[in-house]
Amino acid sequence: MDELFKELVAIPSVCGDLPVANKIIDLIEQKLSPYKLHVRRFEENGFPSLVATTQKTDKPTVMLYSHLDVVDAPKHLFKLRLEDGKYYGRGALDMKFAAATYLHILENLGHTLSQYNFGVMFTTDEESYGKFGTGKIVEEGYLPSVCLMPDSGFGPGWLIEKFAKGCWFAHVTALGVSAHGSRPWEGESASIKLAKTLSEISVLFDDRQKPDSATLNIGMIRSGMSINQIPAAAMATLDVRFAAANDYHELSRKIQGICDRHSVTLQTVREWNAPTTTDLSNPYIATFMRHVQTQTGRAPEPIVAYGTTDARFFAKKDVPCILLSPPGGKAHSNEEWLDAAGYEQFKLVVRAYLEEVARTYAPDLVFEPTDALTIRE
Amino acid sequence: MLNSMNETLVEKLLRELVAMRTITADTVTNAKAIDRIEAFLASRGMHMHRSTHDGYDALVATTRPTKTPTVMLVGHTDVVAASDQMFAIEERDGRLYGRGTRDMKSALAAYMTVVDELKDNLSDYDFGIMLISDEETQDLGIIRLLEDNWRPKSVVLLDGGESWGVESLAKGALYMSVKIAGKSAHGSRPWLGDSASFKLVELLAELQKDFEGHGPDTDTLNVSNLTAGSGAFNQIPEAAAAMLDVRIIDPEHVEPIKERVRELCAKYDGTMEELVFFPVLKHDMDNPFIVSFVESITQVTGKTHEHTIAYGASDACRFDELGIPCAVTYPLSGGHHGEEEWIDKQALFDLVEILRDHIQKNAFLPNTARTSELEGARL
Numbered sequence: 001m002d003e004l005f006k007e008l009v010a011i012p013s014v015c016g017d018l019p020v021a022n023k024i025i026d027l028i029e030q031k032l033s034p035y036k037l038h039v040r041r042f043e044e045n046g047f048p049s050l051v052a053t054t055q056k057t058d059k060p061t062v063m064l065y066s067h068l069d070v071v072d073a074p075k076h077l078f079k080l081r082l083e084d085g086k087y088y089g090r091g092a093l094d095m096k097f098a099a100a101t102y103l104h105i106l107e108n109l110g111h112t113l114s115q116y117n118f119g120v121m122f123t124t125d126e127e128s129y130g131k132f133g134t135g136k137i138v139e140e141g142y143l144p145s146v147c148l149m150p151d152s153g154f155g156p157g158w159l160i161e162k163f164a165k166g167c168w169f170a171h172v173t174a175l176g177v178s179a180h181g182s183r184p185w186e187g188e189s190a191s192i193k194l195a196k197t198l199s200e201i202s203v204l205f206d207d208r209q210k211p212d213s214a215t216l217n218i219g220m221i222r223s224g225m226s227i228n229q230i231p232a233a234a235m236a237t238l239d240v241r242f243a244a245a246n247d248y249h250e251l252s253r254k255i256q257g258i259c260d261r262h263s264v265t266l267q268t269v270r271e272w273n274a275p276t277t278t279d280l281s282n283p284y285i286a287t288f289m290r291h292v293q294t295q296t297g298r299a300p301e302p303i304v305a306y307g308t309t310d311a312r313f314f315a316k317k318d319v320p321c322i323l324l325s326p327p328g329g330k331a332h333s334n335e336e337w338l339d340a341a342g343y344e345q346f347k348l349v350v351r352a353y354l355e356e357v358a359r360t361y362a363p364d365l366v367f368e369p370t371d372a373l374t375i376r377e
Numbered sequence: 378m379l380n381s382m383n384e385t386l387v388e389k390l391l392r393e394l395v396a397m398r399t400i401t402a403d404t405v406t407n408a409k410a411i412d413r414i415e416a417f418l419a420s421r422g423m424h425m426h427r428s429t430h431d432g433y434d435a436l437v438a439t440t441r442p443t444k445t446p447t448v449m450l451v452g453h454t455d456v457v458a459a460s461d462q463m464f465a466i467e468e469r470d471g472r473l474y475g476r477g478t479r480d481m482k483s484a485l486a487a488y489m490t491v492v493d494e495l496k497d498n499l500s501d502y503d504f505g506i507m508l509i510s511d512e513e514t515q516d517l518g519i520i521r522l523l524e525d526n527w528r529p530k531s532v533v534l535l536d537g538g539e540s541w542g543v544e545s546l547a548k549g550a551l552y553m554s555v556k557i558a559g560k561s562a563h564g565s566r567p568w569l570g571d572s573a574s575f576k577l578v579e580l581l582a583e584l585q586k587d588f589e590g591h592g593p594d595t596d597t598l599n600v601s602n603l604t605a606g607s608g609a610f611n612q613i614p615e616a617a618a619a620m621l622d623v624r625i626i627d628p629e630h631v632e633p634i635k636e637r638v639r640e641l642c643a644k645y646d647g648t649m650e651e652l653v654f655f656p657v658l659k660h661d662m663d664n665p666f667i668v669s670f671v672e673s674i675t676q677v678t679g680k681t682h683e684h685t686i687a688y689g690a691s692d693a694c695r696f697d698e699l700g701i702p703c704a705v706t707y708p709l710s711g712g713h714h715g716e717e718e719w720i721d722k723q724a725l726f727d728l729v730e731i732l733r734d735h736i737q738k739n740a741f742l743p744n745t746a747r748t749s750e751l752e753g754a755r756l
Binding site: 014015016071072127128165167169177178179180181182183184185186187189191192194195196198199202209210211215216217218219220221222223224225226227228229230231232234236237238239241269270305306307308330331332333334 | 401457458480513514548550552560561562563564565566567568569570572574575577578579581582585591592593597598599600601602603604605606607608609610611612613614615617619620622624652688689690712713714715716
């Protein structure tokens with residue numbers, strides 16, 4: 001059992017729980033304190049984040065990224081379990097293994113850190129927003145030559161993202177008029193209004209909900225506190241994924257129309273981002289893939305990703321991201337897992353990659369830092 | 378007529394009670410409210426019977442050491458949730474606005490005021506006050522007290538009817554919970570999971586069609602306590618739930634409605650649990666206690682009785698099941714459970730007079746009976 005990994009998983013840093021978010025960033029800061037690093041801590045809209053670089057620069061060669069927030073889970077999932085060669089627990093794959101990897105590498109490099117040019121960054125809002133963590137850090141000017149973001153490519157093998165669907169998060173809020181539950185004609189039920197609205201919205205996705213089409217998730221619904229009181233308010237969250245920008249434009253227009261018809265408010269929580277394509281021939285990315293092959297004996301398999309990542313913030317600044325993870329699966333479910341051997345291999349891959357790419361005396365790689373990520377409109 | 382001192386007292390008590398945030402789930406504040414009422418009634422010479430069941434406090438106060446008083450004034454201290462400002466009474470256009478002004482802290486204040494008025498001769502009367510604190514949710518308080526063998530000969534319950542109209546028919550109420558099971562997955566991969574939220578939405582959208590256009594003369598549906606997911610946008614919810622409050626006008630509808638909900642649950646991988654059931658209640662309006670109460674209302678307010686359907690169920694059916702007549706009405710008031718709950722200020726004062734008149738006519742112990750009773754006690 002990796003005790004450091006276990007320690008990180010044990011902190012229930014569910015996205016939005018700001019005291020716990022601060023607690024885990026405090027822990028990271030404390031873990032970094034023995035090393036000569038240039039550390040900056042940020043807070044945006046209550047969400048803490050932290051960047052540390054080996055050199056005094058906001059343009060390190062490599063940025064190692066990890067978000068520390070997770071989605072909610074039953075209590076027992078916050079205890080990391082190693083069984084039959086797999087780690088199980090909330091955040092095992094998404095993505096505390098990455099944070100643990102980076103901390104192990106920092107420890108490994110120890111007093112030689114000044115001979116490298118890389119950074120580590122930790123955020124706490126990825127599962128809901130991203131803009132208060134990575135968005136803020138990018139806005140502060142942290143623009144590495146490449147960012148390692150092992151927050152995609154989840155699957156049984158070593159998979160690397162070549163294309164990612166776009167994503168849009170929104171709140172749907174229905175307001176009604178409260179009254180006694182026995183007199184619905186004296187009030188207006190927000191819960192019924194919301195159910196009708198959501199039912200109509202879901203029809204838009206009847207023939208979708210597939211890997212290659214647009215998808216909808218209604219992640220949360222809340223309404224009412226007393227059984228015999230007509231709810232005056234009701235809300236739900238929408239998580240829409242799409243493979244083409246046109247899908248977003250069409251769906252968001254139709255969803256807005258349905259909401260308008262029901263006098264329900266639609267409010268964007270996470271601005272839509274266009275689907276992204278990654279250029280796997282980019283030298284920084286190709287080099288990483290070569291190290292994976294060296295370590296595992298097989299080349300990473302390019303895949304289409306259905307989830308979105310914070311790579312969208314770097315994409316806007318033309319910073320290429322390596323979106324790959326060791327074997328694992330079932331992120332966000334109660335069976336979330338990470339292959340233990342793959343985790344060990346991942347540490348070695350990152351260590352070797354830094355040695356080749358981020359060692360300060362290493363000759364610069366020759367590449368054109370242009371189309372690593374292109375936004376497909 | 379109520380003198381100005383007692384007008385001040387009943388209004389003062391109402392303001393004090395409304396300021397106590399006795400939302401049902403807050404058992405501590407409800408217990409404090411009952412403490413306050415208990416102290417008030419005890420200091421005026423009533424006999425106290427305090428109890429707790431299922432975590433909720435209850436109180437029965439009687440003028441005499443008996444479990445069978447002639448008249449029992451019944452009420453509840455708990456209220457439904459409200460915005461902060463509703464826990465302070467606001468007076469506008471002759472009305473008092475605030476949570477519980479109608480449902481039913483006005484009644485509690487009036488009960489207390491009547492006891493205060495009669496305190497010097499309390500032993501000449503045979504009545505009691507029965508209070509529970511879980512009426513707005515599980516509503517087991519009255520059931521538990523009746524299980525404890527409280528058997529009043531008649532009941533007054535200011536928790537039904539309409540604007541001094543005494544309830545002749547009360548709709549039944551069926552509370553159900555619906556729980557839907559799904560399978561969690563990342564929100565971007567719905568094909569790997571099974572969304573409980575989608576299924577709940579579809580279930581509710583179908584069910585509400587059965588109640589389209591529901592109104593005073595039909596069965597009605599309220600959907601509340603809707604929950605799905607833990608808060609993350611990008612996680613497929615593995616569970617979703619809702620509570621259903623169905624009001625039923627005809628006893629024949631009860632089983633078909635349950636069956637319909639079960640059928641929808643089966644379709645959407647859900648389970649239904651029946652939480653509370655109040656049967657449809659038809660009052661015997663010729664019962665002498667009810668006739669007398671109607672007369673007291675007419676005498677004080679000038680209003681004559683009209684056939685009144687109650688839309689909300691009340692604890693009256695619990696007493697009715699035991700053959701105990703129950704006079705159920707609301708003073709002139711409105712907006713209960715809403716943000717504009719109110720009672721007419723004059724109606725609050727009239728309420729005290731009506732209750733006093735009813736008690737004097739029905740619960741005053743004839744001197745002869747009392748004398749022989751006292752003599753019996755000497756033997």
